[in-house]
Amino acid sequence: MTLQKNKRYAVVDETHCVACGSCMKECPKGAITIPCGITAKIDTEKCVGCGLCAKACPASVIHIEILKRGEEDGNK
Amino acid sequence: MGTNKKKNWYDYLWLASLLYLILGFFNILFAWLGLLCFLIPLGISAVKGNKTYCNHYCGRGQLLDLLGNKLKLSRKKDIPALIRSRGFRYGFLTFFLIMFGNMLFTTYLVFSDAGSLKQAVQLLWTFKLPWHFAYHGTIAADWVAQFAFGFYSVMLTSTVLGIITMVLYKPRSWCVYCPMGTMTQQICKLKDKSS
Ligand code: SF4
Ligand code: SF4
Ligand code: SF4
Numbered sequence: 292m293t294l295q296k297n298k299r300y301a302v303v304d305e306t307h308c309v310a311c312g313s314c315m316k317e318c319p320k321g322a323i324t325i326p327c328g329i330t331a332k333i334d335t336e337k338c339v340g341c342g343l344c345a346k347a348c349p350a351s352v353i354h355i356e357i358l359k360r361g362e363e364d365g366n367k
Numbered sequence: 368m369g370t371n372k373k374k375n376w377y378d379y380l381w382l383a384s385l386l387y388l389i390l391g392f393f394n395i396l397f398a399w400l401g402l403l404c405f406l407i408p409l410g411i412s413a414v415k416g417n418k419t420y421c422n423h424y425c426g427r428g429q430l431l432d433l434l435g436n437k438l439k440l441s442r443k444k445d446i447p448a449l450i451r452s453r454g455f456r457y458g459f460l461t462f463f464l465i466m467f468g469n470m471l472f473t474t475y476l477v478f479s480d481a482g483s484l485k486q487a488v489q490l491l492w493t494f495k496l497p498w499h500f501a502y503h504g505t506i507a508a509d510w511v512a513q514f515a516f517g518f519y520s521v522m523l524t525s526t527v528l529g530i531i532t533m534v535l536y537k538p539r540s541w542c543v544y545c546p547m548g549t550m551t552q553q554i555c556k557l558k559d560k561s562s
Binding site for chain 1: 372416423428432445446456540541543545548549552556558559
């Protein structure tokens with residue numbers, strides 16, 4: 292997959308996630324799930340990097356990363 | 368709570384949490400209902416192996432969210448790294464369980480006639496608030512009332528702590544060190560490992 296723009300997406304520090312679900316409730320894209328009640332997982336395909344989840348996270352364990360154009364999947 | 372989403376029936380459970388706190392001012396025996404907030408999350412995590420309770424049903428989380436976001440009472444700052452550390456979370460859980468055991472022991476003393484009923488609610492495990500106005504005697508045995516006072520103390524204390532950290536940090540900061548949240552996550556982890 293080649294993206295036209297730099298892609299922003301959310302990343303969870305899984306060792307510190309408390310699996311509370313505050314992020315999941317905020318995500319407008321339904322990109323977050325908490326499988327097995329252990330940690331939040333972000334579906335990077337659905338995530339648009341809006342950062343709402345990071346703002347809501349009470350443990351502040353989500354940050355937004357930027358993937359520069361052409362870096363992804365090593366297909367360049 | 369996402370403003371852009373359709374509301375489900377469970378998005379109103381914060382009303383139940385609020386009602387619970389209010390009822391405790393009128394009749395302390397309602398405090399027994401709080402057991403639901405212990406048994407349901409533990410049951411869901413033990414049987415289903417997920418945190419659906421925290422993620423959807425917990426009225427307390429919703430209430431803190433409302434106070435912090437809708438009523439804008441939260442500073443929305445990052446929680447100190449110490450509070451979200453494993454040591455603090457499990458330490459607080461241990462302390463909480465010890466105090467809970469202590470409360471059960473007090474109830475037992477009243478049950479076995481070795482202690483007398485104290486019509487008080489203890490806030491933050493320290494301050495005794497007179498609460499006789501919510502006790503109307505006779506309907507139940509003394510130990511039933513003692514447990515109710517003890518349980519309401521637990522619920523009120525955790526609400527106060529939740530509100531303090533809601534104001535200081537993010538709205539749902541309580542969820543970072545909530546004993547129920549920590550316990551259910553741990554149960555889920557154990558269940559996942561064993562399966
Ligand atoms: S950054 Fe936005 S789209 Fe991506 S997971 Fe967070 S809330 Fe959802
Ligand atoms: S809000 Fe933060 S701590 Fe809670 S589930 Fe999401 S990433 Fe984990
Ligand atoms: S962590 Fe505690 S307060 Fe937060 S949603 Fe779970 S049970 Fe409710």
